Amino acid sequence: MVTDQAECVRLGWACRAAPPNATACTDGYQCFVDKLLGPFLAGNHNFFDMRAPCDRTANSLCYDFHAIADYLNLERVRAYLNVDPIVGVWGTIDQSVADRFLANGDFYHNTHTYVADALNDGLRVLIYAGDADLMCNWQGSRAWTLELEWAGQAGFNAAKERALISHDPLVANASASCRFDSEGEPGCVACINLIAEVFIDGWTEAPLLEDVRESWYFAFRLQLRHATPTSRDPGTRLDLRASSGDQVAFRI
Known part of the structure; x- marks a missing residue:
């Protein structure tokens, strides 16, 4: 993992360099997930609390968000929040949005x-x-x-x-x-x-x-x-x- 870390850092710097390099940004994130985060996740631990187990085949986020989803998808709640009717139901993750953030370097953006x-x-x-x-x-x-x-x-x-x-x-x-x-x-x-x-x-x-x-x-x-x-x-x-x-x- 120490060796892999150097590769992930190198890709991170390439992502930050001008002009923006979407490939380096995406590859850098994938390097982090596969080579640094992956070994921990393979042990079926909750990545928000490594002391707790998590079966990611049943729930990728390790927590039950059904009550939150049910509440936010109530018609009266959507109306109160002025949610456009064309917008679909609320969900915990939209991978297409996440992918666009990654391609634009958000994961490596310094704040x-x-x-x-x-x-x-x-x-x-x-x-x-x-x-x-x-x-x-x-x-x-x-x-x-x-x-x-x-x-x-x-x-x-x-x-x-x-x-x-x-x-x-x-x-x-x-x-x-x-x-x-x-x-x-x-x-x-x-x-x-x-x-x-x-x-x-x-x-x-x-x-x-x-x-x-x-x-x-x-x-x-x-x-x-x-x-x-x-x-x-x-x-x-x-x-x-x-x-x-x-x-x-x-x-x-």
Whole structure:
């Protein structure tokens, strides 16, 4: 796979080169699917949660979307959404649309510069992926956020990592999903540039993800009360490791 990775990367660069090379884009994606993703899929694992099994012969996406499809295809829902009558029923995948995206280089299109622009303008950014998610790999997210060039990069990368507690809000008296380390001064962040990474399964861990997101907003408001409006310090990094195996990381 290490050798195959070099080939896939080479095709990716060819896809990005001007003028657009549809063949390289398609071949690069196929290289990724066949040579890098394929060995994992051969083990019948859920590529959104590698801890779970998945019989792709019965369901290629590993989850049951029937309820969502039934709801979106209701006539009253289509009417409310102003769906043109000539449009067919809603489905989970349209391969013809996916193929057009691939041929135009979407799979290899870099969008990280938009994140840098947002951060440099003082906007906060939340990036998350499941810790066992193969498709949106947390190690990849960690790597590119650390390499991202923006005004606060040096301070962000050098900041101390801390932990934070999160609970499942739908379970009464739920135990903490993440340990907490209160070390660090409050109010170190205001009018900030921020990157936060949340590594949890958004399908099976949706309540926890919601709690983490709310905690993220709340923590920012709490710190804002103690900070000066002119502060541009990238602050501290919060790195959460849950005992269950799920990982949640905030970088503030």
